[in-house]
Amino acid sequence: MKISFIGSGRVASHLAQTLKNDHQIVQIMSPTLTNAEHLAQTVGAEAITTLAQLDAAVDVVFIAVSDQAISSVIAALPAHMCNVLLLHTSGSTSIQVFGPNLSRVGVFYPLQSFSFERTVDWLSTPLLIEAKQTQDLDLLKLLAESLSNKVFCYDSTQRLSLHLAAVFACNFSNYCYDAAAQLLDGAQVDFELLYPLILETANKATQHLPQLMQTGPAVRQDHNILSLHQQLLAQAQRPDLSELYQLMSQAIVKRHHGE
Amino acid sequence: MKISFIGSGRVASHLAQTLKNDHQIVQIMSPTLTNAEHLAQTVGAEAITTLAQLDAAVDVVFIAVSDQAISSVIAALPAHMCNVLLLHTSGSTSIQVFGPNLSRVGVFYPLQSFSFERTVDWLSTPLLIEAKQTQDLDLLKLLAESLSNKVFCYDSTQRLSLHLAAVFACNFSNYCYDAAAQLLDGAQVDFELLYPLILETANKATQHLPQLMQTGPAVRQDHNILSLHQQLLAQAQRPDLSELYQLMSQAIVKRHHGE
Incomplete structure (x- = not known):
């Protein structure tokens, strides 16, 4: 053609x-x-x-x-x-x-x-x-x-749903990586340490339902760790990441424990 | 031992x-x-x-x-x-x-x-x-x-920073995948379609700075698409994902355009 x-x-x-x-x-x-x-x-x-x-x-x-x-x-x-x-x-x-x-x-x-x-x-x-x-x-x-x-x-309606989902799965997950990089930059820790974790998390999501692969303090409802992390975000003067951490953790708790 | x-x-x-x-x-x-x-x-x-x-x-x-x-x-x-x-x-x-x-x-x-x-x-x-x-x-x-x-x-302080960053890069990115899966489930579209995108996004983040790899409507400041996606989330009756979409998009705009 x-x-x-x-x-x-x-x-x-x-x-x-x-x-x-x-x-x-x-x-x-x-x-x-x-x-x-x-x-x-x-x-x-x-x-x-x-x-x-x-x-x-x-x-x-x-x-x-x-x-x-x-x-x-x-x-x-x-x-x-x-x-x-x-x-x-x-x-x-x-x-x-x-x-x-x-x-x-x-x-x-x-x-x-x-x-x-x-x-x-x-x-x-x-x-x-x-x-x-x-x-x-x-x-x-x-x-x-x-x-x-x-x-x-x-059709255009299905495609729009797929694009919206892609924004979550790609653009927002990339911002999660970027937020991690920003935090490690501030703590003078090398972002490369997270590479195996990033790759494993993505690989898991293509082999099992992401819902079943959820790990971390929110799904465990570990309030001590959640509040330790919030203290660290406050010390780092990142109210933006603190708000994101809060909203994400709430969403994960709601998804897994229906609260 | x-x-x-x-x-x-x-x-x-x-x-x-x-x-x-x-x-x-x-x-x-x-x-x-x-x-x-x-x-x-x-x-x-x-x-x-x-x-x-x-x-x-x-x-x-x-x-x-x-x-x-x-x-x-x-x-x-x-x-x-x-x-x-x-x-x-x-x-x-x-x-x-x-x-x-x-x-x-x-x-x-x-x-x-x-x-x-x-x-x-x-x-x-x-x-x-x-x-x-x-x-x-x-x-x-x-x-x-x-x-x-x-x-x-x-030491314990550095390890805490790393764990906090890991929560963003792993637990929260996994919730982004899960949110995408929930949206596609509602639209009867197969989540598998997102696999190549999920893997490519993760691979990119381990080969370039995630900040430089950011794509999507927020970093482009494409207000038409952002509001189309918000309409779709309202139709799907997902105020939780609407709030997350809003916060993520704001964070991306602020990170890239300083607003």
Whole structure:
């Protein structure tokens, strides 16, 4: 297939770099020329800086921009693009964002956390797809299956639930790691000591129900340790982490002891 | 060495089962005979149910009980045990718990999350040790190094900081997974879809600073998505998860944008 990208961020970069193996990447559009050029060079595409320059002789255009920018990109698309399959890549944005007039539209949501520093294991990355028209869904399925073994047709409501859950499982767990790093930094203890624990906790959650794997002072209702930890957070002058500790511990107690 | 255990829970079980390879496990004490017998059989030890039955002809006794029970176990130890090296295994309990009169005391804290269902990779598990007397610390180091490549001498204050950080990085991240599972359960979406994301997030945190790996709507300050997610949590009638979402998002915004 011939594929173009609007956007040159993390999702666009990882997606273009893997798709170029089996498909032709035609254009990379970014309002910042150097960004467009940087990605375009690595995937053998043309760099463009305006939507008006988009070439209609492609099969698919990915709109891989921030959620906030999707609707303004759609509103600014030139009329000559109206017969190309347009896909956004967002978990929480509904397919309705394309409005009632565009018919060849869909969603291609890779359920993974992307960083420039890391490669993506596409084969195991769940791809959630949706399209307004059946024939486009078939095309989309073909495209998705060229990347991953885990392709699922989900509607916008299911996808939103999944994205919300992903925020808890990924963004919030990462902030828990970051909070730990901040505390150890203050105590001049090496964060690396926690690596085996972090990895084991994540591995457990993919092999048993996380509910059954809950450990720690809250689930044991060990009030001495809970209050020792709160004293330490007070000494460290971290009322923010103290509040988070309190709320998390309450949630764990409620989940396991129904209080 | 000759080693006995007070306690037959997760830490005692995993520790006794690995120590039996290079050492002799003499007694397992638990007030519940079947628990003591169960572990004693797997490690070739004698099962006992009272502290008075403890044999003083051992090198080390592990007090591997819940934090709440440590001080009452120490208070009830028979006088004939006063010349045996006594070790507790808690992250947050100070070495001071042994009181001023016992001199052969120490701490052996394995920084890992233990479950009956899972084996422990002892070689990579950080072991934090502390002893009142130098010669006991040497003995303890020898014992710890027979298990792990990562043995560190930490005092009770440093160990408490580390345990607090571990609660964030392990117990709270596990609750984030559990919250995700609860939400997906309600939306009839399979939690397994999140496995690659959970593993990648944890792997990232052990290869880059978690602060630099933060993704999601909060760090992007994407208010549309944040309010969409709050609507969904309201629909799902989860004010508890709504509050947690709010607090986590605020913390992430403050950490990255200083607001």
